[in-house]
Amino acid sequence: MVWxxxxxxxxxxxxxxxxIVTIQATLLGxxxxxxxxxxxxxxxxxxxxIIAVPTGLVVEFIRSTPLLIQIFFLYFVFPEFGVTLDAFVxxxxxxxxxxxxxxxxxxxxxLEGVPRGQWEASTALNLSPFHTFRDVxxxxxxxxxxxxxxxxxxxxxxxxxxxxxxxxMELMQRAKxxxxxxxxYIEPITIAGAFFLVMSLIAAALIRYVERRIALxxxxx
Amino acid sequence: MTxxxxxxxxxxxxxxxxxxxxSFVVLDGLDLEFGAGEKVAIIGPSGSGKTTVLRMLMTLERxxxxxxxxxxxxxxxMERDGQLVPANAAHLRRQRGKIGMVFQHFNLFPHMNAxxxxxxxxxxxxxxxxxEARARACELLEMVGLGDKFNHYPGQLSGGQQQRxxxxxxxxxxxxxxxxxxxxxxxxxxxxGEVLNVIRKxxxxxxxxxxxxxxxxxxxxEFADRVCFFHSGKICEQGPPEQIFGAPENxxxxxFLSAVLEAT
Amino acid sequence: MAQRLLLVSTIMAFLAGLAIASxxxxxxxxxxxxxxxxxxxxxxxxxxxxxxxxxxxxxxAKLYGPAPVRWLAITYIELFRxxxxxxxxxxxxxxxxxxxxxxxxxxxxxxALGLNIGAYGAEVVxxxIIAVPRGQWEATIALNMSRAAALRRVILPQAFVAMxxxxxxxxxxxxxxxxxxxxxxxxxxxxxxxQMNQTTFRTVEIFIIVxxxxxAISMIITVGMRAxxxxxxxxxxxxxxx
Numbered sequence: 001m002v003w004x005x006x007x008x009x010x011x012x013x014x015x016x017x018x019x020i021v022t023i024q025a026t027l028l029g030x031x032x033x034x035x036x037x038x039x040x041x042x043x044x045x046x047x048x049x050i051i052a053v054p055t056g057l058v059v060e061f062i063r064s065t066p067l068l069i070q071i072f073f074l075y076f077v078f079p080e081f082g083v084t085l086d087a088f089v090x091x092x093x094x095x096x097x098x099x100x101x102x103x104x105x106x107x108x109x110x111l112e113g114v115p116r117g118q119w120e121a122s123t124a125l126n127l128s129p130f131h132t133f134r135d136v137x138x139x140x141x142x143x144x145x146x147x148x149x150x151x152x153x154x155x156x157x158x159x160x161x162x163x164x165x166x167x168x169m170e171l172m173q174r175a176k177x178x179x180x181x182x183x184x185y186i187e188p189i190t191i192a193g194a195f196f197l198v199m200s201l202i203a204a205a206l207i208r209y210v211e212r213r214i215a216l217x218x219x220x221x
Numbered sequence: 222m223t224x225x226x227x228x229x230x231x232x233x234x235x236x237x238x239x240x241x242x243x244s245f246v247v248l249d250g251l252d253l254e255f256g257a258g259e260k261v262a263i264i265g266p267s268g269s270g271k272t273t274v275l276r277m278l279m280t281l282e283r284x285x286x287x288x289x290x291x292x293x294x295x296x297x298x299m300e301r302d303g304q305l306v307p308a309n310a311a312h313l314r315r316q317r318g319k320i321g322m323v324f325q326h327f328n329l330f331p332h333m334n335a336x337x338x339x340x341x342x343x344x345x346x347x348x349x350x351x352x353e354a355r356a357r358a359c360e361l362l363e364m365v366g367l368g369d370k371f372n373h374y375p376g377q378l379s380g381g382q383q384q385r386x387x388x389x390x391x392x393x394x395x396x397x398x399x400x401x402x403x404x405x406x407x408x409x410x411x412x413x414g415e416v417l418n419v420i421r422k423x424x425x426x427x428x429x430x431x432x433x434x435x436x437x438x439x440x441x442x443e444f445a446d447r448v449c450f451f452h453s454g455k456i457c458e459q460g461p462p463e464q465i466f467g468a469p470e471n472x473x474x475x476x477f478l479s480a481v482l483e484a485t
Numbered sequence: 486m487a488q489r490l491l492l493v494s495t496i497m498a499f500l501a502g503l504a505i506a507s508x509x510x511x512x513x514x515x516x517x518x519x520x521x522x523x524x525x526x527x528x529x530x531x532x533x534x535x536x537x538x539x540x541x542x543x544x545x546a547k548l549y550g551p552a553p554v555r556w557l558a559i560t561y562i563e564l565f566r567x568x569x570x571x572x573x574x575x576x577x578x579x580x581x582x583x584x585x586x587x588x589x590x591x592x593x594x595x596x597a598l599g600l601n602i603g604a605y606g607a608e609v610v611x612x613x614i615i616a617v618p619r620g621q622w623e624a625t626i627a628l629n630m631s632r633a634a635a636l637r638r639v640i641l642p643q644a645f646v647a648m649x650x651x652x653x654x655x656x657x658x659x660x661x662x663x664x665x666x667x668x669x670x671x672x673x674x675x676x677x678x679x680q681m682n683q684t685t686f687r688t689v690e691i692f693i694i695v696x697x698x699x700x701a702i703s704m705i706i707t708v709g710m711r712a713x714x715x716x717x718x719x720x721x722x723x724x725x726x727x
Contacts, residue, residue, distance in 0.1 A: 279623075279626065279627055280626065281623050281626055281627075314629060314631070317626070317627075317629045318629050320627075321627065321628075322627035324620060324623065324624065324627075326620050327620075328618075328620035328621060328623060328624035329624075330621070330624070330639050331643065332642050332643060341628070341630075341638060341639075342628035342629065342630055345630060345631075345634045345638060346628065346629050346630055346631075346634070390628070391627065391628075394628060394629065
């Protein structure tokens with residue numbers, strides 16, 4: 001059994017449609033990961049142990065357990081509390097929360113990279129903690145970590161096939177269904193794999209480009 | 222202006238050697254000879270190519286043009302069908318055995334103690350039995366005054382002690398030529414003396430050709446048979462230390478020496 | 486200090502979770518889940534061995550191999566890092582049989598996950614080798630050591646220490662990715678949980694126990710790797726020049 005071009009071409013539109021779901025899940029998931037991640041990082045760097053320690057605990061717990069289990073958990077557990085989540089929504093939340101813990105470590109490195117003198121100068125100028133964060137610390141902490149965030153964006157994208165486990169009609173689920181209908185798995189699964197490979201290689205090249213630009217410009221935007 | 226002759230062929234001969242990084246020429250058509258048993262100090266401002274001379278001789282860097290001869294045989298090249306072609310790895314390994322080098326930053330192996338550092342190459346390269354290698358290592362460590370530090374790791378030794386281990390490690394391979402590349406530059410001032418004393422001892426007790434790049438003008442004056450002053454990839458002036466330090470002829474040599482002496 | 490605090494509190498949280506879970510269906514579900522956990526551990530260990538072998542070979546090939554070998558290594562690394570473990574797992578499970586290669590699901594699982602983590606590991610190994618100071622290489626040349634001897638005796642022992650923390654992270658990624666094998670019919674911990682969930686519908690209890698079991702295994706990995714690091718760092722730090 002070898003590669004059948006006419007079959008491959010015939011399933012291409014169906015897979016293209018499914019890839020839109022993959023891209024939607026990636027973008028929504030990453031928006032959640034990037035914002036929640038920043039929040040977790042700020043909480044975790046808090047000087048109060050009562051805030052920092054439990055946050056660290058939650059982050060370590062989520063990072064140490066499989067995303068697939070977390071997806072199942074959200075999808076099956078919420079209905080028990082009367083909240084029925086659409087599979088897509090549950091999947092995106094799980095992806096976002098899981099990668100938020102990774103992003104929080106990246107932000108943390110960025111926050112800790114801002115020299116202490118910046119905090120001291122802000123205190124000397126009598127800026128509130130909120131304004132110090134918003135106007136002084138975060139603008140310096142984020143640009144250096146953009147490439148690292150980009151890597152997690154790609155990682156999240158590559159993990160979206162996990163949503164197939166709760167029957168979200170993304171690219172991999174669609175490819176599997178096509179395979180089981182026609183008993184030809186070679187073309188759909190290889191096309192899906194090639195899609196992920198090409199997209200992440202392009203994204204990796206883009207990240208390297210951004211990394212060089214940031215390195216050239218220095219830390220300040 | 223020639224090397225003091227010791228029966229015919231020089232130990233090391235640079236023949237029209239050129240080295241450049243991209244468009245930046247480090248050494249420009251260098252011709253230079255070192256006789257067997259000769260002790261030569263190489264001085265000059267930074268960027269003058271003096272360290273490059275040692276690094277090329279150790280084959281840490283390839284030359285772009287010319288030939289380096291070692292003990293009457295080509296080092297950077299080898300003979301094939303009566304012609305000299307660039308040396309392959311096997312030829313380099315055969316020839317390198319005659320040279321030892323001591324580095325500015327010691328480059329000791331941090332996961333091995335002093336004796337292990339000195340045994341490593343004799344055992345893996347020369348296939349020497351371990352007991353014999355250990356005996357030689359201990360003997361050399363005694364010679365550099367570290368008889369009580371056999372089992373110390375580099376991190377447990379001072380800079381001066383580390384550099385003395387590095388000298389013993391190089392000697393363990395029984396080289397004919399020893400290269401010293403600014404071996405006291407990374408040391409605290411009070412530790413320089415102990416390393417220079419060891420080098421003095423080698424000079425008087427062993428029959429070695431010793432080439433040293435150094436900023437220690439006093440030591441160069443007292444120790445060397447000949448001093449070479451490098452500037453912009455060329456030898457500006459060379460001769461016995463009394464002449465170079467006492468009555469330099471070249472304007473650049475004068476400028477450099479007065480600047481260095483002013484600083485000390 | 487903060488890390489130790491974190492570790493202690495993680496252990497406390499684990500014990501608290503254990504207490505809660507033991508009230509709720511702990512006795513009922515644990516034996517079945519532990520059987521699954523055994524499969525999970527088996528795949529993790531076998532995958533880790535394969536990953537380590539692939540990583541070292543690919544890293545050395547990419548650094549020192551002749552051009553064709555180097556390109557092969559780069560292709561392997563980019564191919565397996567460019568797609569996710571699940572895609573690789575599905576491809577080997579569904580597509581390989583069409584080429585006449587029929588493998589046991591367990592073998593597919595170990596191969597796919599080991600090769601996947603090995604590709605990331607190759608970059609870890611390569612990075613650690615590159616990070617060994619240049620002077621160490623120069624010293625081996627000055628001592629006339631062959632490149633093989635230099636790597637084996639001088640460079641790799643020093644690179645090894647730098648590799649341990651990133652390998653700890655990779656092993657935890659490997660453990661997490663073993664949950665994917667449940668999707669190709671292997672009865673691992675995740676598979677058992679799904680199965681029990683479908684028959685009993687006691688989702689919260691089952692999944693809390695499962696999460697705690699995964700946490701326990703990953704804590705064992707973390708603690709083990711820290712001990713290894715402390716031991717290895719002790720051997721080299723003694724020697725690191727000031």
